[in-house]
Amino acid sequence: MPTQDELKLLAAKRALDFIQPGMVVGLGSGSTATLFIKLLGEKVQQGLKIRGIASSEDSAKLGASLGIPVVGFTEATETDVTVDGADEVAPGLALIKGGGGKLLREKIVASASKKFIIVADSSKVVKKLGKFKLPIEVIPMAEPLVSERLRALGYPSSIRQAKDGSGNYITDEGNLILDCDPTQIDDPTALAAQLDTMVGVVEHGLFLGMADLVLVAGEDAITEYTPETKF
Numbered sequence: 076m077p078t079q080d081e082l083k084l085l086a087a088k089r090a091l092d093f094i095q096p097g098m099v100v101g102l103g104s105g106s107t108a109t110l111f112i113k114l115l116g117e118k119v120q121q122g123l124k125i126r127g128i129a130s131s132e133d134s135a136k137l138g139a140s141l142g143i144p145v146v147g148f149t150e151a152t153e154t155d156v157t158v159d160g161a162d163e164v165a166p167g168l169a170l171i172k173g174g175g176g177k178l179l180r181e182k183i184v185a186s187a188s189k190k191f192i193i194v195a196d197s198s199k200v201v202k203k204l205g206k207f208k209l210p211i212e213v214i215p216m217a218e219p220l221v222s223e224r225l226r227a228l229g230y231p232s233s234i235r236q237a238k239d240g241s242g243n244y245i246t247d248e249g250n251l252i253l254d255c256d257p258t259q260i261d262d263p264t265a266l267a268a269q270l271d272t273m274v275g276v277v278e279h280g281l282f283l284g285m286a287d288l289v290l291v292a293g294e295d296a297i298t299e300y301t302p303e304t305k306f
């Protein structure tokens with residue numbers, strides 16, 4: 076039986092099929108997107124001409140180290156294809172992202188993508204979002220206010236800590252992440268609307284109506300999920 080990492084690699088490999096010479100490619104973040112960037116880097120070293128727009132400092136560094144020309148939105152205003160990972164994938168291709176804390180730049184890159192492709196192993200597919208805690212990026216001085224507002228809505232949250240034990244996790248934009256536990260998200264659109272209007276919230280990990288395709292690697296095959304796919 077393939078391991079989760081092997082499945083992630085299979086999905087990442089399949090995403091290469093969507094890359095053509097001359098494209099601007101959005102580089103996602105996280106372990107699955109990292110596998111894709113490494114495979115893309117190999118192709119670039121073999122002569123493929125593409126440019127990348129990165130969704131995090133980590134992905135920018137990795138891409139550049141592999142010889143991928145990493146540009147910003149001054150040089151290219153959109154990506155032809157963006158390939159990224161996800162923490163949960165639900166019907167309609169509603170996603171939770173941000174497990175790695177990169178959701179803000181990821182959402183910016185996704186919003187400027189002609190085609191937004193998610194690569195994932197089958198453990199990410201769910202019928203309803205919410206088992207994975209929803210990451211919310213907040214301005215540091217507003218954190219106590221946002222935490223209290225979330226609590227009042229019945230959604231407890233906690234400030235994400237850095238893995239190295241150095242204190243609060245700080246995003247690429249210098250903000251905090253609140254990991255919020257709405258338990259089960261019955262109406263992602265309504266929750267996103269509440270968060271969108273909460274002052275102090277910079278962005279949240281609900282990516283709704285953004286993904287065009289999800290490549291899900293399971294034991295036997297890679298399944299392509301579109302917004303119309305029945306789960």
Ligand SMILES: O=C[C@H](O)[C@H](O)[C@H](O)COP(=O)(O)O
Binds near residue numbers: 159175
């Ligand atoms: O902030 C991180 C991103 O949203 C990742 O794409 C997401 O957490 C999935 O990561 P992984 O591929 O490591 O499961």
